[in-house]
Amino acid sequence: QRKKSSKNYSTDRDGDIETELEEEARDDLQPALEEKPHVQFVPGQTLNPNGARRFLELVRGRRSIRSFSPLTKPSLGVIEDCIRAAGTAPSGAHTEPWTFCVVEEASVKQSVRAIVEHEEQINYNKRMHPQWVTDLRPLQTNHVKPYLTDAPYLILIFKQTYGTARDGRRKTHYYNEISTSISAGILLCSLQAAGLSSLVTTPLNCGPALRDLLGRPVNEKLLILLAVGYPTDDCKVPDLKRKRLDEILVKY
Ligand code: IYR
Structure with a gap:
């Protein structure tokens, strides 16, 4: 039992601002997660030997691409396994506050594209500061987004x-x-x-329209829209360099 004199706290919707809770309200508090005995931890599989190096070589090869082959389609089973993997992420109080919407239906991809292109036209032409448009110039992006209909899958990631x-x-x-x-x-x-x-795209101002399109509930907010598939043979990417280790690691 907490002392009467101690403050009674709750958190806001994002769970990171503390506000006072009414005295009566804490009498019937229950944890959202079931309270039960802990079990023995069993370490999982690794990629060893050289697991970290092999993983590094894998992720080093990742690039954001904007030119997807409309002809070659990965199986839905592979996408499902990737989403299973995503679902292993740690989450605050194990609330698992995510929803992954996988779109493969051409007409739905077309609707997603129409919503995004409409908003991005405004973003590029008037909503955003000219510095934003200037900073994006090396990426050679604009409001026209054929990859949203060419990519065999779109994954819309909602935070709950x-x-x-x-x-x-x-x-x-x-x-x-x-x-x-x-x-x-x-x-x-x-x-x-x-x-x-x-x-990875984070379409500005498209969240509510895309949520409505997919019939998602109001507690879900669009965080990331992913296009997924295989690159076209002539796919080009910006000639980017990544920071060196000594630029991102500080040792104490
Ligand atoms: N979302 C826009 C613009 C854009 C913004 C950033 I920051 C990027 O790194 C890339 C693009 C678009 O997708 O065109």
């Missing part, structure tokens, strides 16, 4: 800003954006492991 507890009450999804972003990172790695290419 809150959920429903076992007792039917609203459940706080702590760190839902961080958790879902981590799961997206695992998804990118597993797509790469499966020999698939992807493009």
